[in-house]
Structure formats: structure tokens, C-alpha cells
Amino acid sequence: MIRIEPRTAPGRWMTLGVPVLSAVIALALAAIPLALAGADITVAYGEMVKGVFGSVFAFSEMLTRATPLMFTGLAAALAFRAKLWNIGAEGQLYLGAMAAVAIGAGAVDVPGIFLVPLIVILGAAAGAAGMAVPALLKTRFGADEVVTTLLLNFIILIFVQMMLEGALKDPMSLGWPQSAPVLDQGMLPQLMPRMRVHSGLILALVLAGIAQFMLARSVWGFRLRAVGENAAAARHAGIGVNRSLFGVAILSGGLAGLAGVSEVAGLKGYLTADLSPGFGYTGIVVAMLAGLSPVGVVISALFIASVFVGADSMSRAMGVSSYLADLVVSMSLLCVLIGGFVARYRITRTKTAEGVA
Amino acid sequence: MTESKVLSLNALSKRFGSVVANDAVSLDLHCGEVLALLGENGAGKTTLMNMLFGHYMPDGGSIDVASPDGEMQPLTLGHPQAALSAGIGMVHQHFTLAENLSALDNITLGSEPLFALRRDRAGARAKVQGIMDRTGLVAPLDTPVGKLSVGERQRVEILKALYRDARILVLDEPTAVLTPQEADTLFENIGAMTGDGLAVIFISHKLREVLAFSHRIAVLRHGTKVGEIATSDADERVIARMMVGEDTPVTQRDAMTPGAPVLTLSGINVRNPSGRDSLTDVNLTVHAHEILGIAGVSGNGQSALASVISGLRRPDSGSIHVDGDEILNPDPKTMIKAGVGRIPEDRHHDGIVGAMSVAENMVIERLDDPEVQTNGLMNRSAMAANAENLSQAYDVRGPGINARARLLSGGNIQKLILARVFEQGARLILANQPIRGLDMGAAAEVSRRLLEARAAGAGGLLISEDLDEILGLADRIMVIHDGQLTEVTSRNREDIGLKMAGEHT
Missing domain, CATH: 3.40.50.300 (P-loop containing nucleotide triphosphate hydrolases)
Structure with a gap:
């Protein structure tokens, strides 16, 4: 018979070790379908490593891929800290991206030193507005934000498609549903010549640092943690629970909006309806893997981007499906969830047969 | 047998x-x-x-x-x-x-x-x-x-x-x-x-x-x-x-002359759709140097009464005065600022944030205090000093001030809450079941602190289902039944018991 008892105090190595171990186990488990696909596992993983660390270009591609994941990961991590389940980062990302092209593709023609901040701020504001609606519905009427944010994703995506066929459509696009490109001076500066990695990465790193500091040290972070850990006690102690929730909702939406800004104004240059391959949802995995720590989000975003980029390059080299990357990411999430359980509970086997001495 | x-x-x-x-x-x-x-x-x-x-x-x-x-x-x-x-x-x-x-x-x-x-x-x-x-x-x-x-x-x-x-x-x-x-x-x-x-x-x-x-x-x-x-x-x-393992200290309650009213509830009504836990035309006054005991069987409106005084529940009608000033928009923050210290019934659920540290829980009710924060940043050294002092003064024992509050035993959690409440110089102490579930040592400590605050000029409102606790601490006793309060002048267990059961004698 198996018994599950809570551990008295999870050790420090548990909180650090469990995510790392989960990632390793996930990679090991991914070897099984890889072997079934007929690939030589050592060669395959070698190709994967080469795809990330094999060249400066490969590494810069991984950083490029990690950038939006850091934004959406931070969006999820902050909201989840307050137990506000924002599943709508995907939609908020598109709102940010739409704001970026609406303002950046010629609507205002000012020098880059004004245009870039304008695009960044308005993009974040658009994402924040997208999260303000569900937050208001939750604090005012008690509507479950999981449902509202999730469903808003689809509404926003359809809205994007409508705009790309209408108001935002590029007249020069030869009929393709895509927006006009962001003006050159509105693009986020590149970090390395001839590489795609852009300064959105710097912004994400800075924001992660600020978030980490504010969460640990500020009164705002104190209130947020109190609300997330025990809303009843927070309320009893005079903390404005709804106000805290609304505040973090705005921030979370804004961060997700920045993911859209960074993809459009940092990488693609224009908006299409397939801008994001699910960055908003992957951000949830990133945040969970990071144990909802902002600095952890940076590390787990790098890990997940490595898996994606590495698996892409492996699938090209070996001729196996690149869906293996999705598989590894999903498995690391499952492993982390199981790992988190193991960290919190002790599972013991008891012998009941000879219970009577 | x-x-x-x-x-x-x-x-x-x-x-x-x-x-x-x-x-x-x-x-x-x-x-x-x-x-x-x-x-x-x-x-x-x-x-x-x-x-x-x-x-x-x-x-x-x-x-x-x-x-x-x-x-x-x-x-x-x-x-x-x-x-x-x-x-x-x-x-x-x-x-x-x-x-x-x-x-x-x-x-x-x-x-x-x-x-x-x-x-x-x-x-x-x-x-x-x-x-x-x-x-x-x-x-x-x-x-x-x-x-x-x-x-x-x-x-x-x-x-x-x-x-x-x-x-x-x-x-x-x-x-x-x-x-x-x-x-x-x-x-x-x-x-x-x-x-x-x-x-x-x-x-x-x-x-x-x-x-x-x-x-x-x-x-x-x-x-x-x-x-x-x-x-x-x-x-x-x-x-x-x-x-x-030793003789228990008997709580000594000296007679005192009540002072000015510190809490007055007039005509408070709270309606609940379910009909349970409501209040009907509740009037009470707690004076300085006085503990008012509310006896009653659980579920007769005690939670509603405590929520109203804590600021968690806005009454449907009626007025609240603390220290002579009417509280117009009661919420927890206003009540704390007005000088109401609250010892909640469910200390784990409402009293502490278990995942946060002992030191953090000790300042959670005064985050606006410039002693605790400067320009929106927590003053960590002041917070630690405060926690060390309070732990010492209130004998809060546990793995330390930076340990999660949930690691403390029930008695020590209650002492943490006492420290938080009494250190703010509350005018009125609302103590809802403050002794339930505590060992004798911690219970004696709670009683001693309540009487100390009373001696210092605070008023106390003690809600309890334990008649012995009320008889030991309260200067005046009211019984709550079905959302209504009645004052009892007798200190006879039988009389109070009958009132608790709703019989009007």
C-alpha cells in the first residue's frame, strides 16, 4: 500500500533541483519516440546540441526564439503568483502586435528615438487593455478568468484576421492578408550584424530583473504575494485584493503585449495571423517550469527555445518530425508538475500484511 | 459496568x-x-x-x-x-x-x-x-x-x-x-x-x-x-x-471602572440569502477598561458580527462608531486605522499568510507605515528588527523570523497575531474564539494579554462558544442567538445556557 504524506519542509535543493531534473527526464523520455522514428539517439541529440550551440548564428537564433517566450513567461508568472490565471497571453500578444503595426507602419512618421518607445508603450497598453477586460469581469462579477481569457484569444485572433483583410491590410501585399511593414526607424535595433537577434531580448532581460526585484522587495510585491498565497488573510489584513489583482492583470497583459511588439517590431517587420506559433500558451509552460520566478523564466525560456530550435535543426538533419520539440516541451511540463508533487509530498510504501506483530 | x-x-x-x-x-x-x-x-x-x-x-x-x-x-x-x-x-x-x-x-x-x-x-x-x-x-x-x-x-x-x-x-x-x-x-x-x-x-x-x-x-x-x-x-x-505538568496560572481579573465607549454598534442588520449567519437589530457598546463577552452556540451570527467589526462585511443597515467617530465606509483597512485590532476565528485561514515569513506576517497590517516601507520598498532591516522584538516580547517560538509562518504551531501563530494586534495600540480588541484549539500555556498567555490591554484602557469584545472562557474574562455578557443579542445579568451557567438555546425566561 502506498501512502502520501506532506513533507515538513521542502529543501532548497528541491526547489532548484526538481525543475532541472524534470528537464533532463523529459529529454530522456523524448528519446523513446525518437528511437521509434528510427533515428540514432546519440546522433540525434548531437544534432540538437549543434543546432543550438554549433555556431554563433545557431545560438543567436535560439535567443531570438527565447525572446517572446520570456515576455509571455513573465506575463504568466506574475499573474499566476497572484493566482490570477491569465491564459490569454496569446491574444494579448496579438493586441500588442496590432498596436505596433497600427502606430508604426506609417501612421506617425517621427524619428526612431520617439517612434520606438511609442510603439513599445502603446503595444504594452494594448495588451494590458486586453487583460483589463477579464480582470474587470472577475473583480466585479466573479467571472472565471480562465474561461474569459482563453475564449478572448479566439475572438482576438479572428479580429486580427478581420483587420488584416481590412483596415490594417497592406495595399502592396498582392492580396496576402498581412499588414504594412513597420517603418525602418520604428524597428527595435539589432544586436549583432547579420543576425536576427534584436534588442527585445535586452528589454525582456531588464524587465525580468525588475520583476524579480519588485516581487521580493517592494510593497507591491508583498501585496501580490499575500493575495496569491492567501487572499482571505490579505483581505483581513486590509490589503485591497481586487486592486492588487487588477494591477497585476494590467502588468501581465502589458508583458504579453510586448511579446507581440517584439515579434513584429523586432523580427518580422509586419503582422500576419500566424505571427505566433503559440508563444502565449508556451509562456505558461515557461512560467511553470520556472516555478513562477521571473529570473527562472529567463532560464526556462532559454531551455525551451533551445529544445525548439535544436529539434528543428535535428529534424532537418535526420529527417524526423519536428513535432518532437513539442513533445519534449509537453513532457517537461508534465515532469515538472510531477516533480513539484514529489517535492511537496513524501511517498512511502507501507507493509500492511505484517502490520500485526 | x-x-x-x-x-x-x-x-x-x-x-x-x-x-x-x-x-x-x-x-x-x-x-x-x-x-x-x-x-x-x-x-x-x-x-x-x-x-x-x-x-x-x-x-x-x-x-x-x-x-x-x-x-x-x-x-x-x-x-x-x-x-x-x-x-x-x-x-x-x-x-x-x-x-x-x-x-x-x-x-x-x-x-x-x-x-x-x-x-x-x-x-x-x-x-x-x-x-x-x-x-x-x-x-x-x-x-x-x-x-x-x-x-x-x-x-x-x-x-x-x-x-x-x-x-x-x-x-x-x-x-x-x-x-x-x-x-x-x-x-x-x-x-x-x-x-x-x-x-x-x-x-x-x-x-x-x-x-x-x-x-x-x-x-x-x-x-x-x-x-x-x-x-x-x-x-x-x-x-x-x-x-x-505544573500548576496552571489562574487568570486574575481585577475589577475596573469602565471608561468612555470605544465601540458602539447601533441597529446593525446583516441579511444572508441562506438565512444563516445573519444579524437582526444588533446594538452593543464596549467601553474602555471593559471586556464584553458574546456567548452563543456556533452559527448563530457570530461570524457575521465579527465580519462587521473587522470591516469584512458591510452591514445592510445600522451604524458603527469607534472611539466616538462614526465609520462610514467600513473595510478592513479603515477599521485597522480606526484602532480595531482583530484576532480572527480561523487563524490559519484569515490570520496569517502561511507561505510568507513570520517577519512579513508581523507587518502585514501596516504596509503603509513609513517605518515599514520607504518609497514603496520594504524596509527589510526594520522588518527584521520588528520581528525580533515582537518574537521576544510575545514569546513566539519557531524556526526563526524568516521561516514560513505556517511552520509555527497553532499557539505560536496565535501569539504572532497577538503581537501584531497589541503592538499597534488598538482601542478595541475583537477576539473571536481566541483560545479554541490552543494548549493551556498559550491560552493563558492570550487571556493575560487581553486583560493587560483592558487594564491599559482598551475595550475587548470576546466571542466564544466556551462559557468558562467568557465567565473567566468578560465583565459583561451578552448571548447571541439567531442573530439577536440579549444582555444577561446573571453569571449562572444554567441561565446563560437557556438563553443560548433561545429560550426567553
Whole structure:
């Protein structure tokens, strides 16, 4: 018979070790379908490593891929800290991206030193507005934000498609549903010549640092943690629970909006309806893997981007499906969830047969 | 009372990590006997009973139970099902009844075959009726349990155990939720049941009832059995000394002249759609240098009253004055600022954020204080100094000020809350069940602090279901029943008890 008892105090190595171990186990488990696909596992993983660390270009591609994941990961991590389940980062990302092209593709023609901040701020504001609606519905009427944010994703995506066929459509696009490109001076500066990695990465790193500091040290972070850990006690102690929730909702939406800004104004240059391959949802995995720590989000975003980029390059080299990357990411999430359980509970086997001495 | 043994616990031990919950505890129980199991919180009473009932697997020791023909047989440990079929029944403090089912259905629930096509309701009813006739435990069988009173629900729980032919009945703090009169009735019923040969173990910390209704008393302290005594040889002092290992300080309440009103509630009404926990035209005044005790059976509006004074619930009508000023838009922050210190009923749920540190929990009510924060950043050294001071002054013991607050024991969590409340120089202290679940040392500390605040000029509002606690601390007593308050001038237990039951004499 198996018994599950809570551990008295999870050790420090548990909180650090469990995510790392989960990632390793996930990679090991991914070897099984890889072997079934007929690939030589050592060669395959070698190709994967080469795809990330094999060249400066490969590494810069991984950083490029990690950038939006850091934004959406931070969006999820902050909201989840307050137990506000924002599943709508995907939609908020598109709102940010739409704001970026609406303002950046010629609507205002000012020098880059004004245009870039304008695009960044308005993009974040658009994402924040997208999260303000569900937050208001939750604090005012008690509507479950999981449902509202999730469903808003689809509404926003359809809205994007409508705009790309209408108001935002590029007249020069030869009929393709895509927006006009962001003006050159509105693009986020590149970090390395001839590489795609852009300064959105710097912004994400800075924001992660600020978030980490504010969460640990500020009164705002104190209130947020109190609300997330025990809303009843927070309320009893005079903390404005709804106000805290609304505040973090705005921030979370804004961060997700920045993911859209960074993809459009940092990488693609224009908006299409397939801008994001699910960055908003992957951000949830990133945040969970990071144990909802902002600095952890940076590390787990790098890990997940490595898996994606590495698996892409492996699938090209070996001729196996690149869906293996999705598989590894999903498995690391499952492993982390199981790992988190193991960290919190002790599972013991008891012998009941000879219970009577 | 016959002398045949029905149960023996032999050197049962249980450890949780490094904590020894039970260390080689042995107990015998005889046919028709009422054994009271006494001990402070954390003494290991519940762990012991959980091992008996198969919820926990002992680390050592064994249990023997008499079969129906009187032969002692070893009990398979760690299996509730084995305990049930050996005739052990348990009534938990928190009832485990399905509220939407009738009393009869609740009684038969779990003892019927899962896949039978027909249920023998008539047979079941006859059997329950027989038990009710024999023991005097009467409950309306066809009423949904949700509509029954707490006392009736408890009888349903006991009937459920007897229906399963329990010969040993464990009652975990059975009187905690009852009025004194209901408690007396319960003990009369227990008397009838033991006359039938049932053996009863009852867990309690109310010395008065233990002395009045048990045959034998076993006392646990720090996981070991420190003594066993025939009730006829015991008195309150002897037992209290066995429980804590020393004489308990008696709280000394000096007479004081009440000062100006610090809290006035006028015409407060709170309506709840469910009808439970509402308040009807509540008027009360607490003066400086005075503790007002609110006695009553749980669920009669105490939570609503406490929520109103805490600022958590805005009354539907009526006015609140603190220290002479009307509070127009009560919320927790306004009430704290107005000088209301709140000791919540559920300290784990409302009192602390368990995942945050002791130091953080000590400042959580004054985050706007410039001593605690500068320009929106927490003042960490001031927070640590504050925590060190308060831990010292209020004797909060635990793994340290940076440890998570949930690692503290119940008594220390309460001391943390006391430190937070009293350190802010509250004008009014709302203490909702401040002693429930605390060991004697911590309870004495709570009483001492309340009286100290009273001496310093604060007013106290003490809400409690424990009449002894109210009689010991309160200068004036009001009884809450069905959302209404009535002042009682008598300090007679019987009179107050009748008012608690809603009888107007």
C-alpha cells in the first residue's frame, strides 16, 4: 500500500533541483519516440546540441526564439503568483502586435528615438487593455478568468484576421492578408550584424530583473504575494485584493503585449495571423517550469527555445518530425508538475500484511 | 459496568519526521466504560485515535479488539475498514454527513452493498428505530441532514456508528458545538448506551464534563501517557497538573471602572440569502477598561458580527462608531486605522499568510507605515528588527523570523497575531474564539494579554462558544442567538445556557 504524506519542509535543493531534473527526464523520455522514428539517439541529440550551440548564428537564433517566450513567461508568472490565471497571453500578444503595426507602419512618421518607445508603450497598453477586460469581469462579477481569457484569444485572433483583410491590410501585399511593414526607424535595433537577434531580448532581460526585484522587495510585491498565497488573510489584513489583482492583470497583459511588439517590431517587420506559433500558451509552460520566478523564466525560456530550435535543426538533419520539440516541451511540463508533487509530498510504501506483530 | 476488556492498545508509537506524536502509548478499555482522553493540543490524542481507526499506520505496537464473543483478537492496522468491521465507530468533531440526504440515508450510507438492486429500507428503519428506543438518541429520520440542528446531526453520526454495530465508540470533542443543555442530554444518552455494554472513548479538554461524565481518565502529554486515574479520585487541579505538568496560572481579573465607549454598534442588520449567519437589530457598546463577552452556540451570527467589526462585511443597515467617530465606509483597512485590532476565528485561514515569513506576517497590517516601507520598498532591516522584538516580547517560538509562518504551531501563530494586534495600540480588541484549539500555556498567555490591554484602557469584545472562557474574562455578557443579542445579568451557567438555546425566561 502506498501512502502520501506532506513533507515538513521542502529543501532548497528541491526547489532548484526538481525543475532541472524534470528537464533532463523529459529529454530522456523524448528519446523513446525518437528511437521509434528510427533515428540514432546519440546522433540525434548531437544534432540538437549543434543546432543550438554549433555556431554563433545557431545560438543567436535560439535567443531570438527565447525572446517572446520570456515576455509571455513573465506575463504568466506574475499573474499566476497572484493566482490570477491569465491564459490569454496569446491574444494579448496579438493586441500588442496590432498596436505596433497600427502606430508604426506609417501612421506617425517621427524619428526612431520617439517612434520606438511609442510603439513599445502603446503595444504594452494594448495588451494590458486586453487583460483589463477579464480582470474587470472577475473583480466585479466573479467571472472565471480562465474561461474569459482563453475564449478572448479566439475572438482576438479572428479580429486580427478581420483587420488584416481590412483596415490594417497592406495595399502592396498582392492580396496576402498581412499588414504594412513597420517603418525602418520604428524597428527595435539589432544586436549583432547579420543576425536576427534584436534588442527585445535586452528589454525582456531588464524587465525580468525588475520583476524579480519588485516581487521580493517592494510593497507591491508583498501585496501580490499575500493575495496569491492567501487572499482571505490579505483581505483581513486590509490589503485591497481586487486592486492588487487588477494591477497585476494590467502588468501581465502589458508583458504579453510586448511579446507581440517584439515579434513584429523586432523580427518580422509586419503582422500576419500566424505571427505566433503559440508563444502565449508556451509562456505558461515557461512560467511553470520556472516555478513562477521571473529570473527562472529567463532560464526556462532559454531551455525551451533551445529544445525548439535544436529539434528543428535535428529534424532537418535526420529527417524526423519536428513535432518532437513539442513533445519534449509537453513532457517537461508534465515532469515538472510531477516533480513539484514529489517535492511537496513524501511517498512511502507501507507493509500492511505484517502490520500485526 | 462489567470488567471484560474490549480494547487494548499495546505500546503504540508514531513518529512524523523527527516529531514523536505517540511514544509507546498503552490503553485498556472495558465493556460499558466511558474513558476520557485528555491532553493539551498536540499531546497526541488525535494521532492515537487515528491509529485506532486505521487512518495512520503505527510505527510500533499493536491493537487488540474483542470479538463479539469476547475473545481478544489482533486488529489489522492501517485499514479503516478493518476497524469498522471490528466494531470501532468514530464521530469526528467535524461531521461527515451528506447534507442533501435524509438522516436515515446517511445512517445506512456505506453499509449497504454497492451493486444491490433493492435496498431494505424498512429493515434499516426498524433497526435504527430499535437503537433510538434503546439509547434515547432521537433524530428525525426523514429530514434532510442539512435542515437538522447541530445536536441532531451529531446524534445522526452516533446512530450511524451504532447502526454498524459499533461496540467501541470514539467521540472527538463531542460537546464543542453543543449548548450546555444539549451536552447534558448527550451524556445522558451515552449513559444509556454504556448500560447496553458499549464502551466509549471521548476526547475533550473541558475538565468539568470529563469529571462529571467519565469513569476513568487517561492523560496524554507530549505523546506519552502520563497518567491514568479513576474519575472518582480526580479533581480539576489534579488533572490540570497532569496535563501541563505544573500548576496552571489562574487568570486574575481585577475589577475596573469602565471608561468612555470605544465601540458602539447601533441597529446593525446583516441579511444572508441562506438565512444563516445573519444579524437582526444588533446594538452593543464596549467601553474602555471593559471586556464584553458574546456567548452563543456556533452559527448563530457570530461570524457575521465579527465580519462587521473587522470591516469584512458591510452591514445592510445600522451604524458603527469607534472611539466616538462614526465609520462610514467600513473595510478592513479603515477599521485597522480606526484602532480595531482583530484576532480572527480561523487563524490559519484569515490570520496569517502561511507561505510568507513570520517577519512579513508581523507587518502585514501596516504596509503603509513609513517605518515599514520607504518609497514603496520594504524596509527589510526594520522588518527584521520588528520581528525580533515582537518574537521576544510575545514569546513566539519557531524556526526563526524568516521561516514560513505556517511552520509555527497553532499557539505560536496565535501569539504572532497577538503581537501584531497589541503592538499597534488598538482601542478595541475583537477576539473571536481566541483560545479554541490552543494548549493551556498559550491560552493563558492570550487571556493575560487581553486583560493587560483592558487594564491599559482598551475595550475587548470576546466571542466564544466556551462559557468558562467568557465567565473567566468578560465583565459583561451578552448571548447571541439567531442573530439577536440579549444582555444577561446573571453569571449562572444554567441561565446563560437557556438563553443560548433561545429560550426567553
